[in-house]
Amino acid sequence: MKTVVVAISGGIAAYKSAEIVSRLKKTGVNVHCIMTKNACEFVAPLTFETLSNNPVITDMFNRESPWEVEHISLAKKADVFVIAPATANVIGKLAHGVADDMLTTTAMAVTSKILIAPAMNVAMYKSDAVKENIATLKKRGYHFIGPERGLQACGDNDIGRMSEPVDIVGKVKELLDMSNILEGKKIIVTAGPTVEKIDPVRYITNHSSGKMGYAIAEAAFDAGAEVTLVTGPTNIMPPNGVLVIKIKSTKQMYDAVSDEFAYCDALIAAAAPADFKPKITHDQKIKKDKGEYTLELSGNPDVALDMGIKKTNQKIIIFAAESENVIENAKSKLKKKNADMIVANDITQKGAGFAGDTNIASIIKKDGTVQSLDIMSKKELSGIIIEELSNLFKDS
Numbered sequence: 001m002k003t004v005v006v007a008i009s010g011g012i013a014a015y016k017s018a019e020i021v022s023r024l025k026k027t028g029v030n031v032h033c034i035m036t037k038n039a040c041e042f043v044a045p046l047t048f049e050t051l052s053n054n055p056v057i058t059d060m061f062n063r064e065s066p067w068e069v070e071h072i073s074l075a076k077k078a079d080v081f082v083i084a085p086a087t088a089n090v091i092g093k094l095a096h097g098v099a100d101d102m103l104t105t106t107a108m109a110v111t112s113k114i115l116i117a118p119a120m121n122v123a124m125y126k127s128d129a130v131k132e133n134i135a136t137l138k139k140r141g142y143h144f145i146g147p148e149r150g151l152q153a154c155g156d157n158d159i160g161r162m163s164e165p166v167d168i169v170g171k172v173k174e175l176l177d178m179s180n181i182l183e184g185k186k187i188i189v190t191a192g193p194t195v196e197k198i199d200p201v202r203y204i205t206n207h208s209s210g211k212m213g214y215a216i217a218e219a220a221f222d223a224g225a226e227v228t229l230v231t232g233p234t235n236i237m238p239p240n241g242v243l244v245i246k247i248k249s250t251k252q253m254y255d256a257v258s259d260e261f262a263y264c265d266a267l268i269a270a271a272a273p274a275d276f277k278p279k280i281t282h283d284q285k286i287k288k289d290k291g292e293y294t295l296e297l298s299g300n301p302d303v304a305l306d307m308g309i310k311k312t313n314q315k316i317i318i319f320a321a322e323s324e325n326v327i328e329n330a331k332s333k334l335k336k337k338n339a340d341m342i343v344a345n346d347i348t349q350k351g352a353g354f355a356g357d358t359n360i361a362s363i364i365k366k367d368g369t370v371q372s373l374d375i376m377s378k379k380e381l382s383g384i385i386i387e388e389l390s391n392l393f394k395d396s
């Protein structure tokens with residue numbers, strides 16, 4: 001998993017950095033935040049701690065983690081170090097080798113790419129000092145984004161506004177080599193439950209909310225793929241830009257995926273299609289005065305299994321919701337369905353499985369490697385799955 005350090009200095013745009021952290025987390029990267037003392041005057045560290053799910057470093061001499069020299073360990077971890085907003089003060093310190101707080105000390109120890117998003121009043125930005133300092137840092141290979149023109153907090157309408165969070169995150173992804181990693185690929189994602197009719201008022205279904213599949217479809221689209229989402233009934237809005245095929249029964253999901261699969265590069269099967277359907281579907285409501293009614297079930301077609309049999313050079317990622325022997329069962333499912341990767345979760349664990357916003361997953365590949373992940377949001381997990389899918393394409 002990639003690590004991005006977001007460093008926040010004391011400018012009015014500091015509040016916008018919360019969105020940078022939130023967006024980065026959704027792409028599946030690990031985020032650590034450093035704040036200058038002055039940045040803490042604008043936004044509370046708790047905001048960044050909550051969004052990044054990591055402690056925020058504000059103090060050089062914090063003795064809570066004495067076993068590691070914090071600025072060096074963070075500098076080593078960073079795949080990209082982004083300073084947003086970067087004040088005139090921080091830019092000046094970096095240009096002149098000043099390391100008198102955690103942000104500047106860590107930045108000096110970073111060997112990976114550093115991205116600076118300056119934000120300041122137009123007069124400060126146009127000052128000789130800032131111009132020369134930026135030129136010095138550019139010569140040293142620092143990357144810059146912005147500032148932009150627009151209305152500033154001080155009332156001036158000119159250059160100096162920090163670039164928009166979405167653009168800063170786009171630039172970070174570019175520096176991480178993560179942008180458009182699925183460009184040119186056609187992906188089918190299945191999501192949600194299926195519904196099997198018993199009679200005009202009753203049906204069989206399951207607890208799948210569709211959240212995992214929808215998050216994956218969104219992440220695949222954001223990574224540049226053309227995405228078809230085949231979805232059972234859910235209560236969530238489909239992501240923009242994605243072709244949505246709504247189905248009800250497992251047979252309908254099977255038919256929709258079969259029609260599309262030959263034209264696709266990958267299938268990510270995140271749906272929970274019902275394995276069984278009533279043997280007989282009644283046109284009229286079954287009367288309760290019968291007192292007793294035995295429901296006979298028959299098996300449904302297996303979407304992932306049959307696509308696995310048909311696949312040529314396509315990739316298939318499947319899910320396993322297990323309640324016991326999770327890794328063992330997932331490994332045998334991976335093999336049986338001729339898939340390339342399986343995302344397994346133990347639905348009995350708190351924070352994993354169907355309806356919630358989080359998941360606790362293990363990613364198992366064909367070579368038998370198991371990567372056990374901590375609890376994370378379904379959006380974060382989808383970012384990791386998309387990165388793994390792009391690695392599968394690279395490896396083949």
Ligand SMILES: Cc1cc2nc3c(=O)[nH]c(=O)nc-3n(C[C@H](O)[C@H](O)[C@H](O)COP(=O)(O)O)c2cc1C
Pocket residue numbers: 008009010011012013036037038039086087088089090119120121124
């Ligand atoms: C309300 C307010 C807003 C500020 N906004 C900015 C700003 O957008 N950019 C900037 O370079 N400095 C700004 N400053 C000045 C910095 O906070 C000041 O230079 C400080 O020393 C920066 O500390 P730091 O770089 O260690 O965070 C602002 C100050 C105040 C009081």
